[in-house]
Amino acid sequence: MxxxxxxxxxxxxxxxxxxxxxxxxxxxxxxxxxxxxxxxxxxxxxxxxxxxxxxxxxxxxxxxxxxxxxxxxxxxxxxxxxxxxxxxxxxxxxxxxxxxxxxxxxxxxxxxxxxxxxxxxxxxxxxxxxxxxxxxxxxxxxxxxxxxxxxxxxxxxxxxxxxxxxxxxxxxxxxxxxxxxxxxxxxxxxxxxxxxxxxxxxxxxxxxxxxxxxxxxDFTPHVAGPDLAEVRGQEEARFALELAAAGGHHLLLIGAPGAGKTMLAERMSGILPPLDDQAAMEATAIESISADPRTVTRLRRTPPFQAPHHSASMAAIVGGGSRIARPGAVTRAHRGVLFLDEAPEFPRHALDALRQPLETGRISLHRSAGSVTYPARFQLVLAANPCPCGLNVGSGTRCRCSVAQRRNYMARLSGPLLDRIDLQIQVDRPRSAAAALGPPGESSAAVRARVLAARATQAQRLQTWGLRTNAQAPLQLLTGELRLPAGATRDIDAALDRASISLRGYLRVLRLAWTIADLMDQDRPGVDEVDAALQLRQRSQIH
Known part of the structure; x- marks a missing residue:
């Protein structure tokens, strides 16, 4: 032969x-x-x-x-x-x-x-x-x-x-x-x-x-990571973290150094549900092309957590390479959490490159040898100081930055990027020893149980349209079959008329209101839930 x-x-x-x-x-x-x-x-x-x-x-x-x-x-x-x-x-x-x-x-x-x-x-x-x-x-x-x-x-x-x-x-x-x-x-x-x-x-x-x-x-069990019980106080920020996990929402934490922003963000993946079969196969396949081939032995059930340093290049964050582009942090965080600490310190063009995957759940990279598309459906968690010195809001200490310095610092987070963040929360430093050294909060396991129940409610409600979480619900659905009474949306309707929020922001407030209702075990959101969603989106006071 x-x-x-x-x-x-x-x-x-x-x-x-x-x-x-x-x-x-x-x-x-x-x-x-x-x-x-x-x-x-x-x-x-x-x-x-x-x-x-x-x-x-x-x-x-x-x-x-x-x-x-x-x-x-x-x-x-x-x-x-x-x-x-x-x-x-x-x-x-x-x-x-x-x-x-x-x-x-x-x-x-x-x-x-x-x-x-x-x-x-x-x-x-x-x-x-x-x-x-x-x-x-x-x-x-x-x-x-x-x-x-x-x-x-x-x-x-x-x-x-x-x-x-x-x-x-x-x-x-x-x-x-x-x-x-x-x-x-x-x-x-x-x-x-x-x-x-x-x-x-x-x-x-x-x-x-x-x-x-x-x-x-066979799968890797839910890895016991940092526990929310270690976070003392910060009730509003903890609730925002739970909301983000329950509905698949993006989160921005703004506060002075030492307020606990990083500590909260690092506990996000610990309260997310384990990956289902399809998501586990996708996450494991990404790990297969990114990691040491000898380490991939089981399906990954724990949501991935990626936290690149603010000195990372755009290629490291979104992917890149000279011929066929390799996956970046946004792809390695697929079905999990992408955490950007000190977000204003990241290159502006790298932050703005996140806008496509935030909307579509994938990232397309074009090179001379061809173009590739990687999955990139992650939850974005940003943490930022309010100004270069970090003492502008909620620190109890006099800020040393000028108005122009504060404005230029926060302007590094572009309006189009912030418009895609559902929850924008101010995290204050504890004001007393009793608050800082108080009893432990709820554990991650207890919070995860509520998140799982809320996710199950969403999956049952949205299964007709092939959706799993409130963060995936389109405007046509939330203003159509799932439209709320006019009285419930009065405040956000007025905000939209005043151009205080964009149509994208209007959609994200509605999504967030449904998640609040799910966590409260209510059939649908009312005036209180919609108002709370609007406040949680605007609480950071950076608009």
């Missing part, structure tokens, strides 16, 4: 594309030709592959080897196709068989070791969506690959184990029970290898080599 085939996957952002790898061995002078728009990093694979094959004991033939990556019009990069290219070359040389429908996802070391790669979870999901049933990965990626239910996952630590499994001399069925190759799937592990591979469950090992079992539903 002079033609061999295998499959791989390349990622563009979060989207995986199945790649058919064709290899042809021709009667010509020795050469290694790689076709199909490979970039420089992929072209380097030629030497890695030859060395890995030689050190495995299955040398590539000393003839012209042409490898074509289909679709040829799709740019390809990285080392994830190393194993697929080598297996297709061996298939062309007659050393292996049965590789044409198998997806191979691993980087090769010069000694033939299989090294883990990023993005295995979205890659395996894309392969399954394209009809693939079997994937081969490095051992460190096995648990991650097995998170995709219904996929047969073969894991090995060396390419020699893989070539033995697909050896052409093996009798039917293929010799995938060769030493060193582990079989993974989304079920419970069962000892024995006599079963048919399609009915076989996974046999897992942790990093120490100890056998373990894993369910497809």
């Amino acid at each position: 002079s033609m061999g085939r295998a499959r791989g996957v390349v990622l563009f952002g979060m989207d995986g594309h199945l790649i058919d790898v064709e290899a042809d061995i021709g009667r010509a002078l020795p050469a290694f030709i790689l076709l199909g728009l490979p970039d420089a990093s992929l072209r380097e694979s030629q030497d890695r592959i030859r060395s890995a094959a030689k050190n495995t004991g299955f040398d590539l033939p000393a003839r012209r080897l042409t490898v074509n990556l289909l679709p040829a019009s799709l740019p390809k990069s990285g080392s994830v196709l190393d194993l697929a290219i080598l297996m297709s070359a061996w298939a062309a040389d007659g050393k292996v068989r049965g590789t044409a429908e198998v997806v191979f996802l691993a980087e090769l070391g010069l000694d033939g070791r299989l090294r883990p790669v990023r993005g295995v979870l979205p890659s395996v999901a894309a392969a399954q969506a394209a009809g693939a049933q079997t994937v081969v990965v490095a051992r460190e990626n096995a648990q991650e690959a097995a998170l995709v239910p219904g996929m047969e996952v073969l894991a090995a630590s060396h390419v020699g184990q893989v070539v033995t499994s697909f050896a052409a001399a093996a009798l039917e069925p293929l010799a995938r029970d060769s030493p060193g190759v582990e079989h993974w799937s989304a079920g419970r592990s069962e000892p024995g290898s006599a079963q048919d591979l399609t009915d076989r469950s996974c046999s897992a090992q942790d990093r120490t080599g100890t056998p373990q079992t894993q369910d497809a539903g």
Whole structure:
């Protein structure tokens, strides 16, 4: 046989594309030709592959080897196709068989070791969506690959184990029970290898080599982080935090240094509900392309919390890169919290770049090699001092800043950005030792229970329209089927007529009023709830 085939996957952002790898061995002078728009990093694979094959004991033939990556019009990069290219070359040389429908996802070391790669979870999901049933990965990626239910996952630590499994001399069925190759799937592990591979469950090992079992539903438990019980006083700010968590609203905390803004914000993710199956898969896939590939072993159920420093660049916050843009903090915070402490200290253009994901729940990044779109549906929490010295509001200390300094400082938060923040709260310093050293407040667990109940109410009310939280409700719905009586909206109607709030602000006050009603276990908001929502939006006094 002079033609061999295998499959791989390349990622563009979060989207995986199945790649058919064709290899042809021709009667010509020795050469290694790689076709199909490979970039420089992929072209380097030629030497890695030859060395890995030689050190495995299955040398590539000393003839012209042409490898074509289909679709040829799709740019390809990285080392994830190393194993697929080598297996297709061996298939062309007659050393292996049965590789044409198998997806191979691993980087090769010069000694033939299989090294883990990023993005295995979205890659395996894309392969399954394209009809693939079997994937081969490095051992460190096995648990991650097995998170995709219904996929047969073969894991090995060396390419020699893989070539033995697909050896052409093996009798039917293929010799995938060769030493060193582990079989993974989304079920419970069962000892024995006599079963048919399609009915076989996974046999897992942790990093120490100890056998373990894993369910497809395995997930990281709700991590015990900082507890709200540690926050003394600050009843209004605590209530605002609970409202933000219950309805999915964005929050701005303004106050003097030491008032507790950061302490409150860091406890936001601890009162959010755990991620459902879809959100957990999305968050884990983002972690897969962003983090060390060896750390992704289970579905992430805890909402992520991202807190970039104010010196972070725009690329670090929204994503960027020279060719295909990498995800930034807004994507890593997807389905969780993005906290920007000392918000006015961030670059103005980076803050304004948040306006698109705040409205659409995604971020589109354009580069010379193409454009990618990442999910970015997060809750934004901003914390800011009221002026450069921080003592302008609620500190009990005389401010040293001029009027112009205060105005210029807060002007770093643009009007269009602030208009997208539902809750804008002033956080004052405790005025007495009794308030600062009083008894602990409610715990995060107690607050989270109310948040869960409010979320359940919203989901039931909004399920007809395919929505989950009040923060997702559009104006057409809140002024249509869920329209409140004219008496209840009298104050915000007047504010809109006076141009005190924008139409976007009007919508966000309505959303917030519904969340207040849900927390109070009321069927719908009334005058008090709408008025409270309007006050909570305008309490920071920075307009």
